[in-house]
Amino acid sequence: MKAPLLFLLITAGFSESIPWNSKDDQGFTTISSSSTESPSVPVKPTYDFVVEIGFNLNEDKMPEYIVDIIYDNSTEKSITVDDILSLYELKTIELDNIIEVFDSLGIQSQNVFSLDGFDKFLTETRLDFKEFYNKVIIGRLNITGYPLRDLLVALEIDINTFSMSMAYGDPDPYEVFKKGNFTKEAVDTALEKAGTTLEELFLACRDEFLSKATDINTENIIGSLLKYNFDKVKALKLWNVLYLNMENVYRVPAFKQLLSDLSRELNQNPLLGVLTSPNNITINRKAYETWRSEKDIVTLYVESISHKFILQITDTVDTELDNILILKSIAIEPYDEVALPYVEIGKSSGELVNCKFVTVLNGTLLINDVAVVTNHGTYLQMPKNNITELIPGSPLICHEKLYGIAREIKSAEIILDAFSGISRLIVNMYLLPVALSVCICVIFFVNKEQVLEKLFKANEDRLR
Structure with a gap:
């Protein structure tokens, strides 16, 4: 996908970088790497489960x-x-x-x-x-x-x-x-x-x-x-x-x-996903819509931003949630599947506090502290702060769990799709009997006289 990635893969066996955190001018925490190893300093957890979606043209x-x-x-x-x-x-x-x-x-x-x-x-x-x-x-x-x-x-x-x-x-x-x-x-x-x-x-x-x-x-x-x-x-x-x-x-x-223009167009805007199991990448439907029309001519893969692994996408699976999809993956670069980093999904019906909004800029992860996130059930809402361009699929992490996937910016707020909303299945199960009841009521009131007449006649026949 990128020349820097190839270099990292080649040199992976010769050096190991240790993450370090720093604040940039906009107040984000920037995860970078240092070339100096220090065994006495514990390595802090990084966001290796955040991956960038890439596209190769399917030659077939x-x-x-x-x-x-x-x-x-x-x-x-x-x-x-x-x-x-x-x-x-x-x-x-x-x-x-x-x-x-x-x-x-x-x-x-x-x-x-x-x-x-x-x-x-x-x-x-x-x-x-x-x-x-x-x-x-x-x-x-x-x-x-x-x-x-x-x-x-x-x-x-x-x-x-x-x-x-x-x-x-x-x-x-x-x-x-x-x-x-x-x-x-x-x-x-x-x-x-x-x-x-x-x-x-x-x-x-x-x-x-x-x-x-x-x-x-x-x-x-x-x-x-x-x-x-x-x-x-x-x-x-x-x-x-x-x-x-x-x-x-x-x-x-x-x-x-x-073909060069097509490949560049597909890969020019970053799209993020989140590993929620060793073989599942969770994405926002809005990210999927950006390549939906070309899905038959591309091969998808995901690449870790802060680690060294690449996964090839084998299938796109719908979920019961309106705006969240799952990408199924297999490895195309060697790695220990058991040790592959992923994050658990969190659900909440209330307000979320002390969260991290993770996004990317020029291949570098940016971590934005979010004090309070408003919960609307099917979606979450948080202030956009210094974020001017939203990358679809950017995750909201609260207490080391994934609670939302970024969909869009509206005014001064970022809208994220949540995992705790009412699913389409539940909505359909609820709406179906309601719709039937409404139809019965409409039929009754529209044909009220005919219905009552038939009821009275049936009652008279029974009394006889």
Whole structure:
């Protein structure tokens, strides 16, 4: 997550820091470390159970994420056609490979390499036939003179009419060209007469069509792909067929920057959690909401701020309390699970006194003394004092127990969700019979006359 952490992990076996406390200019207690060991001085308990939540991108989910960006958000993310071609390595793909790709995707290669397929490429890349002919046949393949004449004869194209149309534009040279014979046998013969091969023709066409495609904006190219049913599913399948991986992604600067920006955005604002058992991290729902939309593409972990351990999150579990969630964790750095620091949860229905509000600033824990905390049942309220920016999940510790998790700042107060409030389950169990009673009363009063009439009639029948 951070370079300092890596350094600490490497040096953990060579030195052991001893916590010390000091007051900063704002009245907070700052927990730092000293490099001098002193066995005669007892080590005071630190807040090792306070952890910072971090995010790694889930590489298994990146193909789907990137394809979604390409198809839905490429313009906003500044993804160009050239970036996409580079990612899929289409600018260097060869004939044998492209045929295998088509077969894997269920695309008939003979339909692509046909006059109809050629016509579609010209249309979608906005390439004029005359320009194509001059650049590819005359320029790139250098087919001129008698070889060119032999090629046209083999394709059964009227040489005189075609030459006139190319010179004067009348009739349309492409219409004259399309009247030729483009069976495989005719094309093979024509290429042999011209002294070239199908592979060389493919490479020349590939380079020209892709060059023209890069001049078109991504949105229009995606529109062309969708027109021929090449959707996200096929794009993902192509990813797998070509065996693309994260190395391919990071080789393209635009995609590397895209993922770098995403990672930085996810980790730019600190979020705190509290270890309430060796494998449970308690967090505020507001912290969860900050990454909820990206939860499918990230891997969560927590890192101790004042100790040396990292836990990977395996699951997010809802609780019966409205604003408190549990993160389930496993170790990804060696540690003694039995000795892992955690804090017990405290519950109270009354006022709390002599508490500590724990938060973080620039990777350093700040401990704020709180004389009195007002208890509102489901939430707690305390003065914000010098705290200007609240980190969701900052804990309130009273008498060495966790009583609240910070949610937000309102005016001059910090609001924390408590563990002693009425749970949703209890609320639902209470509200259900109340709601039923209300419904019965409403039905009775709305239909009072009908109900009474039926009761009287039933009573008369009973007396008879």
